[in-house]
Amino acid sequence: xxxxxxxxxxxxxxxxxxxxxxxxxxxxxxxxxxxxxxxxxxxxxxxxxxxxxxxxxxxxxxxxxxxxxxxxxxxxxxxxxxxxxxxxxxxxxxxxxxxxxxxxxxxxxxxxxxxxxxxxxxxxxxxxxxxxxxxxxxxxxxxxxxxxxxxxxxxxxxxxxxxxxxxxxxxxxxxxxxxxxxxxxxxxxxxxxxxxxxxxxxxxxxxxxxxxxxxxxxxxxxxxxxxxxxxxxxxxxxxxxxxxxxxxxxxxxxxxxxxxxxxxxxxxxxxxxxxxxxxxxxxxxxxxxxxxxxxxxxxxxxxxxxxxxxxxxxxxxxxxxxxxxxxxxxxxxxxxx
Amino acid sequence: xxxxxxxxxxxxxxxxxxxxxxxxxxxxxxxxxxxxxxxxxxxxxxxxxxxxxxxxxxxxxxxxxxxxxxxxxxxxxxxxxxxxxxxxxxxxxxxxxxxxxxxxxxxxxxxxxxxxxxxxxxxxxxxxxxxxxxxxxxxxxxxxxxxxxxxxxxxxxxxxxxxxxxxxxxxxxxxxxxxxxxxxxxxxxxxxxxxxxxxxxxxxxxxxxxxxxxxxxxxxxxxxxxxxxxxxxxxxxxxxxxxxxxxxxxxxxxxxxxxxxxxxxxxxxxxxxxxxxxxxxxxxxxxxxxxxxxxxxxxxxxxxxx
Amino acid sequence: xxxxxxxxxxxxxxxxxxxxxxxxxxxxxxxxxxxxxxxxxxxxxxxxxxxxxxxxxxxxxxxxxxxxxxxxxxxxxxxxxxxxxxxxxxxxxxxxxxxxxxxxxxxxxxxxxxxxxxxxxxxxxxxxxxxxxxxxxxxxxxxxxxxxxxxxxxxxxxxxxxxxxxxxxxxxxxxxxxxxxxxxxxxxxxxxxxxxxxxxxxxxxxxxxxxxxxxxxxxxxxxxxxxxxxxxxxxxxxxxxxxxxxxxxxxxxxxxxxxxxxxxxxxxxxxxxxxxxxxxxxxxxxxxxxxxxxxxxxxxxxxxxxxxxxxxxxxxxxxxxxxxxxxxxxxxxxxxxxxxxxxxx
Numbered sequence: 001x002x003x004x005x006x007x008x009x010x011x012x013x014x015x016x017x018x019x020x021x022x023x024x025x026x027x028x029x030x031x032x033x034x035x036x037x038x039x040x041x042x043x044x045x046x047x048x049x050x051x052x053x054x055x056x057x058x059x060x061x062x063x064x065x066x067x068x069x070x071x072x073x074x075x076x077x078x079x080x081x082x083x084x085x086x087x088x089x090x091x092x093x094x095x096x097x098x099x100x101x102x103x104x105x106x107x108x109x110x111x112x113x114x115x116x117x118x119x120x121x122x123x124x125x126x127x128x129x130x131x132x133x134x135x136x137x138x139x140x141x142x143x144x145x146x147x148x149x150x151x152x153x154x155x156x157x158x159x160x161x162x163x164x165x166x167x168x169x170x171x172x173x174x175x176x177x178x179x180x181x182x183x184x185x186x187x188x189x190x191x192x193x194x195x196x197x198x199x200x201x202x203x204x205x206x207x208x209x210x211x212x213x214x215x216x217x218x219x220x221x222x223x224x225x226x227x228x229x230x231x232x233x234x235x236x237x238x239x240x241x242x243x244x245x246x247x248x249x250x251x252x253x254x255x256x257x258x259x260x261x262x263x264x265x266x267x268x269x270x271x272x273x274x275x276x277x278x279x280x281x282x283x284x285x286x287x288x289x290x291x292x293x294x295x296x297x298x299x300x301x302x303x304x305x306x307x308x309x310x311x312x313x314x315x316x317x318x319x320x321x322x323x324x325x326x327x328x329x330x331x332x333x334x335x336x337x
Numbered sequence: 338x339x340x341x342x343x344x345x346x347x348x349x350x351x352x353x354x355x356x357x358x359x360x361x362x363x364x365x366x367x368x369x370x371x372x373x374x375x376x377x378x379x380x381x382x383x384x385x386x387x388x389x390x391x392x393x394x395x396x397x398x399x400x401x402x403x404x405x406x407x408x409x410x411x412x413x414x415x416x417x418x419x420x421x422x423x424x425x426x427x428x429x430x431x432x433x434x435x436x437x438x439x440x441x442x443x444x445x446x447x448x449x450x451x452x453x454x455x456x457x458x459x460x461x462x463x464x465x466x467x468x469x470x471x472x473x474x475x476x477x478x479x480x481x482x483x484x485x486x487x488x489x490x491x492x493x494x495x496x497x498x499x500x501x502x503x504x505x506x507x508x509x510x511x512x513x514x515x516x517x518x519x520x521x522x523x524x525x526x527x528x529x530x531x532x533x534x535x536x537x538x539x540x541x542x543x544x545x546x547x548x549x550x551x552x553x554x555x556x557x558x559x560x561x562x563x564x565x566x567x568x569x570x571x572x573x574x575x576x577x578x579x580x581x582x583x584x585x586x587x588x589x590x591x592x593x594x595x596x597x598x599x600x601x602x603x604x605x606x607x608x609x610x611x612x613x614x615x616x617x618x619x620x621x622x623x624x625x626x627x628x629x630x631x632x633x634x635x636x637x638x639x640x641x642x643x
Numbered sequence: 644x645x646x647x648x649x650x651x652x653x654x655x656x657x658x659x660x661x662x663x664x665x666x667x668x669x670x671x672x673x674x675x676x677x678x679x680x681x682x683x684x685x686x687x688x689x690x691x692x693x694x695x696x697x698x699x700x701x702x703x704x705x706x707x708x709x710x711x712x713x714x715x716x717x718x719x720x721x722x723x724x725x726x727x728x729x730x731x732x733x734x735x736x737x738x739x740x741x742x743x744x745x746x747x748x749x750x751x752x753x754x755x756x757x758x759x760x761x762x763x764x765x766x767x768x769x770x771x772x773x774x775x776x777x778x779x780x781x782x783x784x785x786x787x788x789x790x791x792x793x794x795x796x797x798x799x800x801x802x803x804x805x806x807x808x809x810x811x812x813x814x815x816x817x818x819x820x821x822x823x824x825x826x827x828x829x830x831x832x833x834x835x836x837x838x839x840x841x842x843x844x845x846x847x848x849x850x851x852x853x854x855x856x857x858x859x860x861x862x863x864x865x866x867x868x869x870x871x872x873x874x875x876x877x878x879x880x881x882x883x884x885x886x887x888x889x890x891x892x893x894x895x896x897x898x899x900x901x902x903x904x905x906x907x908x909x910x911x912x913x914x915x916x917x918x919x920x921x922x923x924x925x926x927x928x929x930x931x932x933x934x935x936x937x938x939x940x941x942x943x944x945x946x947x948x949x950x951x952x953x954x955x956x957x958x959x960x961x962x963x964x965x966x967x968x969x970x971x972x973x974x975x976x977x978x979x980x981x982x983x984x985x986x987x988x
Contacts, residue, residue, distance in 0.1 A: 054849035067542050093544035101542055109535035113557045113638075119536075122553075123543040162937050170539070177543065192704040192938070193876060197920045197931035204930065219849065226922035226931065245927075263854035265879030267921050269902045272883055279858065280851045283819045 008180050008213050009043040009066070009099065014075035016061050020288060033288045035061040037237035038075070040314075041215075043181065048207065048214040050228030050245070052221055052260070056284055058237040059217045063185040066215060067101045068092060079181065097127065100174040104186035106166035110158035116169055117154030120144065123176040130177055143172040148202060164195035168202065175206070183215045188223060200227060221264050225249050233257045236287055236295040239314055243322030253320035253329035256296045294326070302328045366637035376633040382626035386619070389436035399430035401593050410609040422598070422612035423605050431593050432616050438594040439620065442509050443575035449513025450520060450574075451567050457517070458524025458563070463532055463551060473525070479518045485584070487515050488577075492586030504589040508581055512574045520566045527559040534558070561635050568631040572624035595620045650783055654749055657737045664736030666870045667693040667716070667755070667838050672730035674708070674715050674894075676941075677723060683941040685711040687894035687949075688730070690968075693838065696868035698861075700875060700885035700902070702917075706938055708894035709874045713840045716872075717757050718747045734838070752783055756831035760843040762823040766815040772799070772826050773811025779833045798829040802859060821852035825859065832863060839864070840872045845880065857884055878921060882906060887974065890914045893939050893949035900975045910977035910986055912954045948980065956981045 017032035035058045043049050053059045064070040066077060068084050077084040079098050087095050103109035110119055121140045124131045131139045141151035147168040158166055167187060174182050184203065188196040204227060206212060218224050224231060225245055232242040233256065241254040252258045259278040266275065280299045285291055294312050297303040304327075312325045320329035370376045389396055399417065408425035419428035461472040488511050495507035531537070537554050545553075579596020581587035588594055595616040602613035654660070674686040686708040693699050703709045714720045716732050718739060732739045734750060742750070759765045767775060776795035780786040786794065792811070799807035802825040815823060824844065831839060841860065845853035861884055864871045875881060881888055881902065888905045890898040890913065898911035909915040919932040926932075936953040939945055945952055951961035960980050968976045971986075979985055 054851065064538075069538055069541060096542065096544045101539075103535045103539060105535055109539050111534075111536040111540075111554055111558070114553070122540060122545065126540075126544045126546075126549065164937070173539065173543070193878070193917060193920055194704060194934035194938070197922075197933035200922075201930040201933060221850070222922045225924070226927060259851060263850040265854075265857075265877065265883045267878040267882045267906065267918070269882040269885075269906050277854060277858075279855060283821065283852075 006044045007042055008045050008079070009041070009215070010076075010078045011039055011041045011066070012076040012078070014039040014041075014062070014065055014077065015073045016058075016065055016070060017073045031288055033286075034237050034290060035287060036065060036072075037290075039234075039237075039239055041232065041239075043213050043215060045180070045213055046207070046211050047230065048216050048228045050224035050231040051215065051217045051234060052219065052224050052231060053234035054219060054260075054284065056236075056287060057234040058287065059234050060185055062234070063101065063183050063215070063217050066183050067099055068096065069101075093127070097130070097177040098179050099181040099183065100177065100179040101183040101185060102167070102170050102174050102187045105190050106163050106170060107190070109170050110166055112158055115155050115157060116144070116149075116161075119158070119169060120154075120172045120176060123173065127177060139176070143176060146175065146206070147172045162195075163191050164198055167191065167199050171199075171202065171206070175210070178210075179212075181213045181215070183217070185217045186219065187216075189218060189220060196223065203227065221249075221261065233260065236284065236290050238295060238325065240296065240325045241323065242314065247322045251321070251331045251333075253317070253322070253324040253331050254296075254326045255300050255302050255328075258332050296326075302326075304328070366634070369637040370633060373633050373637070375629050376637075379626040379629035379633065382622055383630065386436050386440060386623050386626070389433050390440045391437075393434045393437065396433045397427075397430045399427045401426060401430040401434040402591055403427065403430075410605070410612075412611075419615045420609070420611045422602060422609070428598075428612050428615055431598055432595065432619055435593045435595045435598055435616060436619065436623075438503075438505060438588055438592055439575050439578065439596060440623070441505060442512065442578045442588075442594070443571050443623075445509045446512035446516060446574045446578075447567055447571045449509065450517035450570060451563075453513070454517035454520030454566075455524055455563065458521040459528055459551065459556070461521070462525040462528030462559075463547075463555060465529075469525070472521075476518050476521050479515075482515070484515060484577075485580070488512075488581055489584060489586050491515065492581055496586060496589075503592045504582075504587055505592070508578055508587050511581065511586070512577055516570055516574060520563055520570065523566050524559065524563045527562050528555055531555045531559040557638075561639070564631050564635055568624075568628040571627050572620075575620055575624065650749055650753060653746075654753060657742070657746065657750075659737045661736040664733070665692050666695050666735065667872075668731075668733040669712070669716060670731050670733075672712060672715060672732065673728045674711050674720065674725055675728055676725050681942045684944060685725075685894055685941055686715065687944070689889075689891065689894070689896050691889045691896060691899065693870040693872060695837065695870055696864070698864065698871040698873060698884055698886045700873045700881040700888045701891060702875060702878065702881055702888055703891035704876055704938055706941060707891040708941075709891050710842055712891070713757065713842050713872065713874055717755060717840060718744075718751060719757075752779070752836075753834045754836050755838040755840065756834070756836040757840040757842065758824075758827050758831045758844050760846050762820070762827040763815060765827055766823065766830075768815055771812050771814055772818070776811070776826075776830055776833060779830065783834055794833070798833050799826070801832070801863070802826070802829045804829075820848055821855060824848065824852075824856050828856075828860065828863070832867075832869075835867065836869065838870045838872065840874070842874045843876070844873075846875070846877070853880070860884070878917065890917075893944050894941065895949065895978065897950065897979070898977045900971075900977075904972075904975060908986060910971055910975065910982055911979050912956050912981075912985055913950050915985060916953075916955075948978070956984055 014036055015038055016036040017034050019029045020031040020033060022028055022030050039062060041049065051059050051062065061070065065072050072085050075085065079095060082095055084095055117140050120143050121136055124136045124139065140154055144151045144153065149165060149168050158169065161169065188199050191199060200223065207214060216224060216227055228245050230243065231245050231248040232239045233248065233254065235256050241248060241252065241257045248257060249261065252261055259280050262276055262278040282299055285298055291298050293309050294307040297307040307327060310327065312327050314323045314325040316323055317329045319331065404424045404426035406425045408421040409423055411421045413420045417427040417429055419432065422428050457472050457476065461469040491514060492507055492511045495510050496504055532555050537550060540550055540554050576596060578587055578594060579600045582594065582597045583600040588597060598616040599613060606613050670690050672686050672689040676683040676685055689708065689712045691699060701709045701712065715727055727740060734754060739747060739750060773792060773795045776798055777791035780791040780794045795811050796807050799811060804810055804822060804825050815826065818826060845856050848856065857880060873885060885902045887899065887901050889896045890911065892913050898909065898914050900910065905914060906918065909918055916934045920934060922931055934953050939949055947963050948961045948966050951957040954961065966978045966980045968978050969982050970976055971982065
């Protein structure tokens with residue numbers, strides 16, 4: 001365990017509600033999509049925190065909040081002791097240098113009309129003090145080399161590269177300002193299996209070499225397990241369970257985590273039919289109108305009337321050695337693969 | 338570091354199609370344009386027409402105002418290779434001299450409409466919110482104004498301004514002020530599309546300001562549909578100038594333009610088609626040349642097509 | 644009810660139809676796309692067969708030709724640019740590629756059906772789900788409006804859409820992703836096909852929904868003893884449902900084997916490398932195994948064995964000669980010059 005001085009990123013009760021409006025000129029608010037609804041995270045130096053959840057759980061909005069692409073409705077994002085949510089203008093620009101992001105889609109995240117050199121060099125153009133003008137071309141080439149691309153390709157356009165190579169370009173851009181933290185939003189889900197491994201390995205070796213901390217957001221549970229030290233599971237804008245990867249994967253206590261893990265198909269035909277598949281009923285409720293009390297109760301086989309009235313807090317419980325947001329949290333051995 | 342090297346050994350990038358070393362986007366575009374037949378054809382036509390507009394005397398020694406009624410609708414003879422029109426004017430000379438005002442009015446009004454349309458569309462699309470609501474409704478109102486009615490009212494008012502002897506400025510302003518709406522709408526929607534792209538988010542993340550976002554990321558990726566609208570507008574405006582002149586709010590006095598020639602000749606098309614056909618051919622060729630040029634330039638600046 | 648007997652009888656009367664012949668037999672299929680920029684060889688000799696009640700998985704990465712193969716079998720490729728240059732596709736002995744478009748359409752709706760990854764774009768957004776389902780019964784079975792509606796409700800019931808009686812009046816966009824996939828399955832199965840081709844049916848869905856859909860598909864298949872071709876890149880899904888697996892690479896089936904053999908003892912270096920690249924618990928903290936390099940561009944497929952530039956076993960012969968399909972055991976083939984080394988015997 002590390003002490004508090006190792007903390008590089010912290011969020012406190014982070015909330016993002018998107019207003020639902022009616023009318024064109026005179027807009028009136030008729031409701032809100034509670035995309036992120038009170039998230040507390042802590043990230044330590046050199047650590048990877050995996051965030052898993054299904055579509056609509058708010059993990060992508062959370063990523064945007066962390067890198068200040070969205071302003072939170074309330075709550076704090078603290079990087080190096082500074083609340084990013086309060087900053088603007090010049091001070092926000094400076095603070096951004098500490099936290100960068102790798103986006104999901106390597107095909108839309110690079111401007112098709114800019115050369116690779118211009119794309120990776122853009123952070124230097126925005127922050128002229130980062131690297132002196134004369135050294136920029138060299139710095140760009142070093143970055144290309146660092147992510148395993150040919151440094152002579154600075155004058156090529158993104159479409160001349162494959163998906164995996166483009167993702168490397170995106171990683172090089174994120175590294176340009178020497179950030180401490182990189183938020184990876186589904187960085188490999190658009191790539192083929194054989195290419196995914198290459199990018200994951202690159203991210204891991206960069207972490208060791210540069211001492212980076214990662215927030216790794218993905219829906220692929222096996223990839224998250226491979227890369228993460230700790231894992232947080234999100235459902236409808238809230239973290240329902242968090243802990244060290246072994247705790248989450250081997251001893252899940254929240255029913256949603258258990259269902260999620262049990263649904264992952266295991267690449268071993270011998271386990272067919274022997275797995276304990278928990279089939280959830282129905283769909284994820286709308287984040288504009290989440291259920292009262294525990295948000296998972298509408299699909300939960302353990303739900304009691306108590307769950308409708310009392311929202312479970314994310315905390316260590318009698319039968320859950322790690323934080324779990326379920327009144328009836330209990331270890332269940334789901335699968336091992 | 339050992340596995341890093343193994344990674345670097347991966348990935349031979351696909352060779353760039355021509356196997357050449359890339360330069361800047363503009364240099365690459367020029368490299369492509371030089372090999373494009375369409376580009377050269379369009380350029381030749383445009384240069385010829387521009388020469389006509391600037392030095393008409395290079396092309397003909399005849400005076401377009403030298404009209405003799407006795408030559409009315411006479412066929413080609415001597416220097417008048419296109420024959421004579423209903424007033425006995427040399428059709429070739431009129432067509433050559435007509436290039437000046439047609440081009441001037443067409444190009445300037447499109448530039449004006451382009452600047453207004455680009456600014457309004459960009460502002461509405463990029464900043465959104467109440468500004469978008471305001472500007473978009475204003476565009477709707479402008480589109481609701483019947484073109485001819487608006488042009489007559491506006492043209493009359495502008496023509497009354499001092500220093501407007503031949504009506505060129507008035508027509509240009511009228512066409513520019515009434516013609517920007519379609520461009521603005523197209524611009525707005527493509528700006529909205531471009532600004533929501535991931536690469537704009539990526540640039541915001543490294544701290545890029547609005548100017549950089551707009552001019553490096555949004556505009557270059559939103560221009561293509563807008564340029565198409567403008568090239569089409571050029572043809573429309575050259576033709577509209579004729580309509581306005583015909584209605585008396587266009588060019589005045591003894592000004593000659595393709596539009597005026599065409600509208601004058603329509604009444605006699607059965608007797609003598611020549612005076613209608615020739616200026617029309619020049620008009621069509623010019624508009625086509627601008628459209629072809631716009632297309633070629635747009636493709637050359639699109640790295641994905643390379 | 645004349646429509647029913649008519650269409651079914653017409654199919655049964657197709658020349659060469661033999662009820663005892665294999666359900667579906669694809670042999671040496673070649674498809675290429677001729678475009679301005681050159682010829683892309685999407686499928687270069689795909690062969691496989693399918694029996695009733697069996698699930699065949701076609702496994703491969705994007706661009707390996709698995710979807711094009713399925714579309715060629717269905718007869719829904721656009722020509723041009725796609726051209727089938729060689730091969731046969733036999734349904735119960737009838738060569739589908741030799742049929743007229745009209746005959747193909749009948750086979751397509753009644754005997755071989757397909758579901759896609761993106762259900763929203765596969766359904767017509769301006770008609771209710773009930774209308775689209777009912778239309779199938781009216782057109783192909785000659786049912787009255789009322790009977791067609793009743794059958795439509797039954798179909799939705801069968802794919803376990805709650806309150807089917809009301810939901811038939813909804814439009815596709817009113818369904819969630821998983822429910823929409825169920826609607827598409829209902830439409831594909833409405834006319835009781837003998838073969839269902841599922842092209843990445845759960846790729847766009849979340850894992851919990853994916854589990855529901857795969858379970859539903861498996862159950863419907865069992866009830867109807869239908870042949871199922873599952874096209875996917877997900878090795879977990881394949882392990883869960885497939886009986887046999889055909890692994891495709893650069894437009895070729897490089898290995899074909901029963902599912903236990905594929906996972907237990909892969910006989911082709913590509914299959915082996917794919918399986919090794921799955922993140923496993925014991926690899927935690929170590930680099931993942933990767934396949935070096937990139938899948939080839941279809942316009943420029945390497946000579947000899949297409950996998951040789953990325954293969955750890957490759958030698959000179961791999962560059963020069965295409966490996967034939969070696970038969971290892973009944974129902975087991977692999978296209979590799981060095982099978983013995985790969986298998987470690």
